[in-house]
Amino acid sequence: MKKWFQKSIIITVALLTFGLISPSHFIWEQILDSKSPSRTIASNANDYEQVTITDESYVYKNMAHAAREQAYIKFGNxxxxxxxxxxxxxxxxxxxxxxxxxIAKASAQEITRLSISEQPSGDHHEKIFNIYNDSTKKDLIRFHVRTDKKPQEGYYFNFHYHLAEDKYSKHYVLGDIYWSKNTPPKWLS
Structure with a gap:
């Protein structure tokens, strides 16, 4: 695709969305890649709302970014x-x-409906975030962190998740991070 055409598309989208879609290289490379049939680009300026991205790699990257962001919100300063x-x-x-x-287990249609919760719990509650189906509001996976005190060792943060498949009954451990012998502060602080 010619450079001038790519730049004009970027400028047009930026103007029509009032700058809400930034010219991130990854997004524009994915949208402007004319070889992929899973992407559609609006044919004229009146149809700018019809830009859709169903590329799974975009969903993976977007979820990962949102997950890291929610974790750091939970951790606080x-x-x-x-x-x-x-x-x-x-x-x-x-x-x-x-x-x-x-995400790999989800159908292509379900992938487009996946969302990540945006309010980690504070105080001493475990919830970091959930990934859920936006249309049914049912969680697929829940990520938690629990504060554990091991005798004569100190406090650890135990990261784990629960799956809807087993009705959230099993802990799938991601790992532990040592804090210290002192009581850690509350989440979100």
Whole structure:
């Protein structure tokens, strides 16, 4: 596709959406890739609302970004900086793998209806976020973090998830992160 045409599409979409769709390279590469049949681009300026993206890789990346964001909201300013590196290196790759597995099991139609909850629970509650079907409002997977106190060792954050398949009865452990012997602050603080 010619560069001038690509730039004009980007400018047109930016103007019509009042800047709500930023010119992120990943998004525009996916939208402007004319070889993929799963993408449709509006034919004229009046149909700009009909731009749809059903590419699973876009959904995977979007979910992963939202998951990390919700986790850091849950951690707050006091816990987040302390556990950030271990979370990013150990826990988040396993969390992303669980998300990918859940999305892979969903049908193409269901994938377009998946959403991520936006309110992690505070105080000492476990919920980080849930991935749910937006039309049925039923959770597919729930991600939690629990504070455990091990005698003579101290406090750990136990990251785990629950699946709708087994009615959320089983803990699927993602891993533990050590805090210290001191009581950790409340979530969202």
């Amino acid at each position: 006091r816990i987040g900086p302390v556990i950030q590196h271990e979370f990013d290196d150990v826990i988040f790759p396993k969390m992303q793998e669980a998300i990918d597995m859940t």
